[in-house]
Amino acid sequence: MAHPLIDKLGHRDRLSENEQAIIMEMSTSIRTVEAGDDVVKEGESPENSCLLVEGWATRNKSLSDGRLQITAFHIAGDFVDLHSFLLKPMDHSISALTRCKLALVPHATLKKVTEEQPHLTRIFWLNTLIDAAIHREWMVALGRLPASGRLARLICELYLRLEAVGLAKALTFEFPITQTALADALGISGVHVNRTIQELRRAGLITWQGARVTIKDFDGLRDVAEFDPTYLNLTSHPR
Amino acid sequence: MAHPLIDKLGHRDRLSENEQAIIMEMSTSIRTVEAGDDVVKEGESPENSCLLVEGWATRNKSLSDGRLQITAFHIAGDFVDLHSFLLKPMDHSISALTRCKLALVPHATLKKVTEEQPHLTRIFWLNTLIDAAIHREWMVALGRLPASGRLARLICELYLRLEAVGLAKALTFEFPITQTALADALGISGVHVNRTIQELRRAGLITWQGARVTIKDFDGLRDVAEFDPTYLNLTSHPR
DNA sequence: CGAGGTCTTGAAGACGATCAACAAACGTGG
DNA sequence: CCACGTTTGTTGATCGTCTTCAAGACCTCG
Numbered sequence: 001m002a003h004p005l006i007d008k009l010g011h012r013d014r015l016s017e018n019e020q021a022i023i024m025e026m027s028t029s030i031r032t033v034e035a036g037d038d039v040v041k042e043g044e045s046p047e048n049s050c051l052l053v054e055g056w057a058t059r060n061k062s063l064s065d066g067r068l069q070i071t072a073f074h075i076a077g078d079f080v081d082l083h084s085f086l087l088k089p090m091d092h093s094i095s096a097l098t099r100c101k102l103a104l105v106p107h108a109t110l111k112k113v114t115e116e117q118p119h120l121t122r123i124f125w126l127n128t129l130i131d132a133a134i135h136r137e138w139m140v141a142l143g144r145l146p147a148s149g150r151l152a153r154l155i156c157e158l159y160l161r162l163e164a165v166g167l168a169k170a171l172t173f174e175f176p177i178t179q180t181a182l183a184d185a186l187g188i189s190g191v192h193v194n195r196t197i198q199e200l201r202r203a204g205l206i207t208w209q210g211a212r213v214t215i216k217d218f219d220g221l222r223d224v225a226e227f228d229p230t231y232l233n234l235t236s237h238p239r
Numbered sequence: 240m241a242h243p244l245i246d247k248l249g250h251r252d253r254l255s256e257n258e259q260a261i262i263m264e265m266s267t268s269i270r271t272v273e274a275g276d277d278v279v280k281e282g283e284s285p286e287n288s289c290l291l292v293e294g295w296a297t298r299n300k301s302l303s304d305g306r307l308q309i310t311a312f313h314i315a316g317d318f319v320d321l322h323s324f325l326l327k328p329m330d331h332s333i334s335a336l337t338r339c340k341l342a343l344v345p346h347a348t349l350k351k352v353t354e355e356q357p358h359l360t361r362i363f364w365l366n367t368l369i370d371a372a373i374h375r376e377w378m379v380a381l382g383r384l385p386a387s388g389r390l391a392r393l394i395c396e397l398y399l400r401l402e403a404v405g406l407a408k409a410l411t412f413e414f415p416i417t418q419t420a421l422a423d424a425l426g427i428s429g430v431h432v433n434r435t436i437q438e439l440r441r442a443g444l445i446t447w448q449g450a451r452v453t454i455k456d457f458d459g460l461r462d463v464a465e466f467d468p469t470y471l472n473l474t475s476h477p478r
Numbered sequence: 479c480g481a482g483g484t485c486t487t488g489a490a491g492a493c494g495a496t497c498a499a500c501a502a503a504c505g506t507g508g
Numbered sequence: 509c510c511a512c513g514t515t516t517g518t519t520g521a522t523c524g525t526c527t528t529c530a531a532g533a534c535c536t537c538g
Binding site for chain 2: 069128186
Binding site: 178 | 483484485486487
């Protein structure tokens, strides 16, 4: 299994050899997008969905005055843009946080999967349902948690997701983001992000130097975050 | 077309006679849930998905101390709980805001649809993708809009959704909710909901008496809300 | 080595929370 | 049909979190 998506989906249900082969062959080409550039823009109706092979990307929506809200972070193995297969035009943009490598999957191929591979279709569908579950989790954070809780939650979520695909271990990971961008994800100001990071540091819950985040007290962080990982559906069972 | 779901899905793509017949026959039974009761609770793994035939329901998640965040409102014709077909256990609860009539659809039937009805599968999948798009829209509101903007958005969204299924017209609709529950949707306190409603009233944008909400100045309300209805995907095209 | 972006800190002020009290509406039983 | 209790809506006062503005320190990269 040398494919990040197969790794990831394999955590949720068993994939047959045939299904794995289909996933390996789905993509027609690889596209590279530079840090800061958009992969897809709000309003477009792309003919391909893209799978993130390498790098970090965000889903985001912007308001007329330029204010931004990041609605999700994506990492290697995420089928970032599966939504655009059926949902057109795009209601949001996908932007590269770092340089990204993306595998393009034509919508015609996905349509064929829905016609010939019911089990794989359900797995892909599930993938988008988990995106929705993560959205709900973020809504709770944005609506009901103070800044420290929101940040703590994000750290817990990202660590578990990265760990699940082998991109983090030992409670530490690289998070290549500016505090300004983090503000757009947490729904607070850049200045306050800075103060909130310091608050978690002072409480002995994390260290954060450059891009490296280390969780020093997972239980403490989980308490501040009121975090329960069930929504990530990281356990395998037949669908 | 005497079925609310057929009405609704018909706005997004054409349904064949056969597909309409399948939808009519999917449901094995009707369940009634009283106002305030839960339809499904967080943590459960139901064997049926439920389709809301009559009444208002919410999706919600609660924190350990009892604070609540409503993540969506659902109305007649919404396939509220399609998520639980593949996403188990439930990451959130579904609760009845008013007395609700729900049609139960066994997951085995849905599985059969995915195996025999690719087009209908895509339509159902799309339905959950639109739920996700609405979630993203709410995240922008929760993260980046002041209370007045959040409330204005909700009113715009609900009006358009109700109108699309024939449950509202002439810029007025019944919204049977308490200000406390509204607070749990908007991520603010109950007291502040009250003041925010008054603010929109004073600005001449709405009236709100008892459960009846009337939009007096749609353009004005849309501006306060920074509302763009694209995300609701209310237009029909082949999927 | 200089320049632009990013991080950090301080001070003032806004928005919304919380607490408290009262008014109005609603439902229920007498 | 009215009396009463409970829930919901309304208002005022005070407090806290987070915003905004501003300035300086650090750092990275050409």
